Amino acid sequence: MGQDIQQQRIITKILGKPVRYVRSLFRPLVRERRTLPGILSWIGLVMLLGFIFIGIFAPVLVPIQQTNALAYPILLPPNAQHWMGTDGIGRDVFARVIWGARTSLTIMAIGALLALIVGFPIGLFSGYVGGWVDRALVLVMDSVYAFPGLLLAALIAAVIGKGIFNIGIAITVIYIPLYFRVTRSQTLSTREELYVEAARALGARSWTIMLRYIAFNVVIVIPVIFSLSAADTILTAAGLSYLGLGLEIDVPGDWGRDLSDAQKYLGSGIWWTSLFPGLMIILLTIGLSFLGEGLSDIINPLLRKERS
Amino acid sequence: MIELTQSGDTESSEILRVENLQVHFPVKIPLLQRIVQREKAVVHAVDGVSFVLQTGEIMGLVGESGCGKTTVGRAVVRLIEPTGGKVIFEDRNIAKAKGGTIRALRREMQIIFQDPHASLNPAMRIGDAIGHPLWIHRSGSQSRASFRREARENVLSMMREVGLTPEEQLYDKYPGDLSGGQKQRAVIARAIILEPKLLVVDEGVAMLDMSIRAKILELMLDLKRKHAMTYLFITHDLATAKFICDRIAIMYLGRIVEIGPSKEIYADPKHPYTKALLSVIPVPDPDKRKEKILPRGEVPDAVNLPLGCRFHPRCPAVLSSCGWEGRDFLDLLDEHLSDPKRAGADETILGPIEDWWAKGLVAGRKTGPADAAKITERIRAILAEGPAAMVQAVGTVGLQGKNVIIEFRGPDTLAQTQVGERIVECLLYQN
Numbered sequence: 213m214g215q216d217i218q219q220q221r222i223i224t225k226i227l228g229k230p231v232r233y234v235r236s237l238f239r240p241l242v243r244e245r246r247t248l249p250g251i252l253s254w255i256g257l258v259m260l261l262g263f264i265f266i267g268i269f270a271p272v273l274v275p276i277q278q279t280n281a282l283a284y285p286i287l288l289p290p291n292a293q294h295w296m297g298t299d300g301i302g303r304d305v306f307a308r309v310i311w312g313a314r315t316s317l318t319i320m321a322i323g324a325l326l327a328l329i330v331g332f333p334i335g336l337f338s339g340y341v342g343g344w345v346d347r348a349l350v351l352v353m354d355s356v357y358a359f360p361g362l363l364l365a366a367l368i369a370a371v372i373g374k375g376i377f378n379i380g381i382a383i384t385v386i387y388i389p390l391y392f393r394v395t396r397s398q399t400l401s402t403r404e405e406l407y408v409e410a411a412r413a414l415g416a417r418s419w420t421i422m423l424r425y426i427a428f429n430v431v432i433v434i435p436v437i438f439s440l441s442a443a444d445t446i447l448t449a450a451g452l453s454y455l456g457l458g459l460e461i462d463v464p465g466d467w468g469r470d471l472s473d474a475q476k477y478l479g480s481g482i483w484w485t486s487l488f489p490g491l492m493i494i495l496l497t498i499g500l501s502f503l504g505e506g507l508s509d510i511i512n513p514l515l516r517k518e519r520s
Numbered sequence: 521m522i523e524l525t526q527s528g529d530t531e532s533s534e535i536l537r538v539e540n541l542q543v544h545f546p547v548k549i550p551l552l553q554r555i556v557q558r559e560k561a562v563v564h565a566v567d568g569v570s571f572v573l574q575t576g577e578i579m580g581l582v583g584e585s586g587c588g589k590t591t592v593g594r595a596v597v598r599l600i601e602p603t604g605g606k607v608i609f610e611d612r613n614i615a616k617a618k619g620g621t622i623r624a625l626r627r628e629m630q631i632i633f634q635d636p637h638a639s640l641n642p643a644m645r646i647g648d649a650i651g652h653p654l655w656i657h658r659s660g661s662q663s664r665a666s667f668r669r670e671a672r673e674n675v676l677s678m679m680r681e682v683g684l685t686p687e688e689q690l691y692d693k694y695p696g697d698l699s700g701g702q703k704q705r706a707v708i709a710r711a712i713i714l715e716p717k718l719l720v721v722d723e724g725v726a727m728l729d730m731s732i733r734a735k736i737l738e739l740m741l742d743l744k745r746k747h748a749m750t751y752l753f754i755t756h757d758l759a760t761a762k763f764i765c766d767r768i769a770i771m772y773l774g775r776i777v778e779i780g781p782s783k784e785i786y787a788d789p790k791h792p793y794t795k796a797l798l799s800v801i802p803v804p805d806p807d808k809r810k811e812k813i814l815p816r817g818e819v820p821d822a823v824n825l826p827l828g829c830r831f832h833p834r835c836p837a838v839l840s841s842c843g844w845e846g847r848d849f850l851d852l853l854d855e856h857l858s859d860p861k862r863a864g865a866d867e868t869i870l871g872p873i874e875d876w877w878a879k880g881l882v883a884g885r886k887t888g889p890a891d892a893a894k895i896t897e898r899i900r901a902i903l904a905e906g907p908a909a910m911v912q913a914v915g916t917v918g919l920q921g922k923n924v925i926i927e928f929r930g931p932d933t934l935a936q937t938q939v940g941e942r943i944v945e946c947l948l949y950q951n
């Protein structure tokens with residue numbers, strides 16, 4: 213009995229924070245559902261969830277064999293069996309497109325996670341410490357940010373080689389500055405909160421203040437940065453693949469490469485091999501942009517209000 | 521034996537001595553202006569404050585908004601470094617103490633801020649917040665698990681003590697889920713869980729409604745009796761101060777103008793500012809209501825302080841020696857010119873107020889010798905409308921070079937004077 217309560221307490225302690233956090237994100241979304249940013253966010257969220265569903269259940273939706281070369285006759289137009297036709301080496305376009313969602317989302321997740329792991333702590337530290345450390349970090353990050361993203365990613369990809377994980381890393385480098393900047397500016401304003409001064413009055417050390425009083429109140433901006441950068445991530449990843457710097461050839465779905473492969477058929481009126489991968493890139497990008505713009509419209513005034 | 525009691529009586533009963541405390545904040549001004557102006561502009565938030573706190577007493581620090589009460593509190597617990605003066609806590613001057621020393625002091629002195637909501641971390645559970653000081657000041661010898669158990673027990677009993685019940689449920693709540701009174705109690709619990717010797721309470725009850733306010737005040741008195749705590753109780757509310765404080769210090773523009781036992785001050789205020797403040801306390805019995813003499817005019821800003829006694833421009837009992845200066849004449853002139861009924865043709869004779877300047881004891885404007893006589897005559901007429909003390913303070917009016925000037929005689933030196941058991945800073949009581 214006592215142990216049960218103890219267990220219960222540990223569970224709420226571990227899960228309490230994330231659950232609370234997610235709830236605190238959804239509350240404004242629900243409240244703002246009738247305003248334009250609210251509607252945009254919801255549309256974006258539903259689209260993203262749809263893609264995530266497709267990505268996760270790709271193996272169930274279409275057998276992986278259909279994405280292999282020479283599985284079918286080449287360049288069949290869309291028909292009852294092949295809804296989106298087949299491509300130049302006999303792969304089912306529909307199957308490629310579905311598996312491509314899985315690939316894109318994986319890259320996006322790796323990129324976002326890495327950028328978060330690196331950008332968030334540095335931004336927190338820089339904003340809290342201030343002074344010349346802060347100025348130096350801002351300078352470095354700003355110069356990375358000023359660099360054309362695709363070019364930088366291509367450069368890194370060329371150095372470290374192909375593969376989903378490597379592309380994730382290449383993309384990370386572009387987005388670290390974004391996580392850094394937003395986290396830093398949020399830290400700068402949180403640092404001025406009375407509860408931070410109260411923590412100092414209790415005798416807390418800088419580390420404690422940074423981790424226990426500031427970090428938890430800064431995480432609220434993460435979803436905004438994520439969804440603002442995610443659309444770009446998708447485009448950059450597709451761009452790298454398009455340039456031939458992206459994934460290995462045997463990845464079961466790769467929108468960017470499929471698009472680049474389909475190019476040579478466009479002249480002969482074969483539209484289906486390029487239209488569908490292109491459409492997917494556009495849809496996912498639009499969904500993420502809706503979510504990003506909507507969320508930042510909702511959360512930023514929320515932060516401003518909290519501050520005043 | 522005798523020695524012991526003696527030292528106990530004389531030395532250890534004084535817990536805090538603040539001597540001539542000064543806190544000046546730099547004013548943010550545009551770069552260009554900073555280059556042109558050679559003098560650095562500062563806000564004189566606290567400008568020479570002295571007082572002594574005896575162990576176990578509650579001293580009120582009272583004054584209008586912006587007079588520097590919070591700044592005194594923050595300087596005493598060393599959240600900010602004083603510009604000058606001493607803060608002697610238990611025989612040690614901590615005015616210039618640094619990081620580690622100050623952190624160790626936090627065990628002994630705590631502060632409760634004006635706004636309980638803003639001083640709680642929204643992402644920290646109430647129980648954790650109250651217990652956090654224990655973790656911060658924990659000595660490394662004990663194992664984490666046993667410390668955690670002990671801390672939790674400690675927090676729960678503290679929550680019971682301040683009336684945050686049911687404590688088991690509230691422990692896991694976040695500040696957002698609590699009412700204002702509960703948050704206030706949580707903040708108090710957090711401040712006293714280490715049993716500090718000195719507690720600075722900044723408007724501890726200002727945000728609460730009447731019924732809860734009385735309860736929290738009772739709670740503080742209770743804690744004082746139980747733990748022999750000493751309070752510096754900051755408030756702008758004299759009614760609250762009367763209820764709880766043994767002694768009271770009245771602050772005006774960064775200085776204490778009157779300090780003494782509450783009873784004396786409430787029964788018979790000496791300083792004109794104290795009188796004015798007391799006259800605006802709501803009195804329940806309408807027959808007893810005195811005429812309200814809230815000082816006229818705005819509180820002057822703390823950047824360019826008035827000469828002499830800072831209260832003199834608003835003081836109903838002002839003397840000619842209180843610090844009349846050029847600026848005061850400009851204020852009078854401005855008032856006169858902006859009232860069309862009285863101004864008449866004065867604007868054409870005296871010119872717009874923008875033509876006038878004031879520097880120290882002198883005010884004046886450029887003019888030709890032809891107009892000088894007329895202007896001088898008008899100045900005298902306008903002076904006659906002002907306070908009598910101001911007229912008496914005028915030294916010369918006349919032409920000096922290319923300017924018509926009006927020069928005041930300087931003020932008498934203001935000093936703190938003992939009146940009965942209190943100290944007043946006012947020329948009325950100096951002889």
Ligand SMILES: Nc1ncnc2c1ncn2[C@@H]1O[C@H](COP(=O)(O)OP(=O)(O)OP(=O)(O)O)[C@@H](O)[C@H]1O
Pocket residue numbers: 545546563564565583584585586587588589590591592634756822
């Ligand atoms: N950090 C700061 N920087 C610049 N000026 C400050 C700062 N803190 C306070 N001041 C100024 O110092 C003066 C005194 O402020 P303080 O907060 O001590 O007043 P207060 O008596 O507590 O007022 P209130 O009753 O409104 O709380 C004010 O003029 C204020 O603007």
Ligand SMILES: [Mg+2]
Pocket residue numbers: 589590591634722
């Ligand atoms: Mg204050």
